[in-house]
Amino acid sequence: MPTLPQWSGVFPAVVTQLHEDQSLDLPASARHFEALIDSGISGLIVCGSLGENQTLQPEEKRAVLKCAIETARGRIPVLSGVAEMSTQAAIQYMKDGEKLGAAGFMVMPPMVYKSDSRETAHWFRTLAAATPLPWMLYNNPVGYHTDVTPEMFVELADISNLTSIKESSANPRRITELRNLVGDRYQIFTGVDDLILECSILGIDGWVSGSGIAFPQENQKLWQLTREGRWDEARTLYRWTQPLMKLDTHIHFVQYIKLLCQETGLGREWVREPRLSLAGAEREQVLKIIRDALAKRPASE
Template identity: 65%
Template sequence: MANQPISPISWRGVFPAVTTQMHADQSIDWAAQAHHLEVLIDSGIHGLILCGSLGENQTLLPDEKRAVVKHAKEVAAGRIPVLSGVAEMSTAAACQYVQDMEALGADGVMVLPAMVYKSDPRETMAHFRTVAAASKLPIIVYNNPVGYGVDITPKMFAELADVETLVAIKESSADTTRITELYNACGDRYALYGGVDTLIPECVLMGATGWIAGVGLAFPKENARMWELMMAGEWDKARELWRWFLPLMTLDIGPHFVQKIKLVLQEVGLGSEWVRAPRLTLAGTERDEILALIHKGIAERPTL
């Protein structure tokens, strides 16, 4: 399908959270990054998110993060929206970053709570209001209490609904009831994205209209097909594809999810497993088990 620019408030569909491809010396591999972005765009995705958790945001230097987004904008060349994750230590740093993204021509940002310090609800909402006021860019609010220890509840989202540039939510609480609770609290005020790969069908059934994908980076055509089937309501076909996909989707879970997804990218020829320290590539029994899962998935890969 053709990719067309999408206006911020109508963002829908598959927005992969892209890895940052690296050489063995941990420097950025720009050629591999460009190749992967082209493969993703050709698969029919609807947007790109750079420098998220999977993009190793917090281990990239400030200039590197900005360079990664600038590079993606150049590769995408206006074909689809390009967004950046915002995962800074302070509200002030997040404000500066979104201003820099606006100057670079990013189409939007995906904002996390401030890192390390676990803010209370009042502080969390103040953070998002302040960051939103720092630029005109549309914002996906990333709620991941499992990973980051701060929960943005449906009640809090209802209170934030007056902030016009908060247009979407990446819901990664691992609780699919949140989709319904968000609709009950906020109506259709926000575009809702499922953010946990293993729970996507349930989220879509409850009304999610977007998927911020992880494992689909390695299987973009299958990811696109799964999305198309769900959107068409062809659930018998979707279930059949999902039963193949689900074991692979578990790679998106746990503290080593970046290493696992980069390893599967390597095994399908779309990248390398190199990560930035303190992360290290998988080793020992864990590596053997993950490779066995990946190779089984590749061997049983369906014909689309």
Template identity: 60%
Template sequence: MRQRWLGVFPAMTTQFHEDQSLDAAGTGRHVEAMVESGVGGLVMCGSLGENQAMEPDEKVEVVRTAVRAAGGKVPVVVGIAETSTAKAVRAARDFARAGAAGFMIMPPMVYRPDNAEADAFFRTVGAATDLPWMLYNNPIAYTVDITPTRLAEFADIPNLIAVKESSSDPRRIIEIRLLLGDRFDLFVGVDDLILESSVHGLDGWVAGSGIAFPAENQRLWDLLQAGRWDEARALYRWFSPLMKLDTHPKFVQYIKLMTQEAGLGTEWVREPRKPLAGEERERILAIIRRGIETRPKG
């Protein structure tokens, strides 16, 4: 029987100090809070984790920190976002030695590969270790689109076990199911499409905004999995304005500010990103504080 990845796999932030140095202890504390909430796994060093703003040794330290904090209770999946195949292969092997349970592999960064180049990249990096991996499909951010038909061409890769589908088209879920059945564990990666995507049958959710509200995030997932649609819709209505903060170019700053307001982290980011300021900061704070004030009881 093949390995399964199931449930909420939050995309974790990497915590920094105000001087932009790595805050490994703060990162570990947030991991512990997420594990306590009942998540199925963790995604470290993804886009929300500011992967490309870190040095290779810092990424390894984040992985080791997360593995220690998770304590073997859930798998630690690590994002691979590199500009060359060689760097991506090296990262996969470094993360494996640091204790990663598997990888979420993004297409090549910066360069826009054609289909053949992207396919070769995924295959080569995925084969760098025998650990399981998740293919991250996000054509909006990364230009590469692994359509259901193209995904079928990857079905022969034994350690490719999951797909993070972030094309913003919930129909992709049913299209993949019709074409490939249960060959891959299907994760949605767009927060404010979780309800719509769940109708088609999901195995998991790489959640962003929910790292600030882990109990509510897990509750929503559980309701959706149980088919308790009326309760899920009510919770989703409260969550929706917060979830939309995950679909903006400054989603890292927005979500870090949200975790700070919720008492689970700090807002500090690494340049070229800057903390929010002025009218934008006040506007986003108003959304976050409204969410906290109206947070469902119990």
């Protein structure tokens, strides 16, 4: 088996750009992908939770992935989220993604049905066997109510193409627990934006960022400051970004981040039903958070 890549750095999980009528806006997606690549990201993840995976039709998911791969032109790896409701649908999507040229996948637990630990392990093992490509396991017990514990990652360590973990339990202790149990077996990414400094100090390899897709230059700079151990500067920049990053932790995070992208000129706020775009007092409150932060945006270097 060939040596699999070791992913690291910022791999933003991107929104799926839509027209107001809820149809795909692939040209807008391509422009957004290009802006992210220009900022210096190390990889790109489409069709995750923020990408509204579960509301997209099968052919739409494949179209978004194809658009990202064609835009990237091999400059960075492009991964796709796998968030399906059945094992067979997930396997088919992974096979199609491989044919399109995906570099790998970010695999979520089964959607809708809340699997127990035996079923969860079976799900991930079955999908791993369906592709030779590397993949990242997305652990988000807060959002999906399925927890892959550090002890379970010990049991899964024999899966050769499971290379990375997106750790989104919102418990930074997990970073150290994982390192103590499995060492450097996996590349560990944080998936909670407003825990980036805590997780960086504890020792991570990468960041699956969400809100930072709306301010990619500053997001990339923050990551670089953590890599260089320039903590005073990192704290200063983080204090500016934190109100914006916190938008990624709400049940309406898709609507919030799409509105944030609209305010920074990197997208539109339109979402796919059953989600509805923000309205009334909630929209005004989120806009105030965004605009207050952008009024204090650090000067570009």
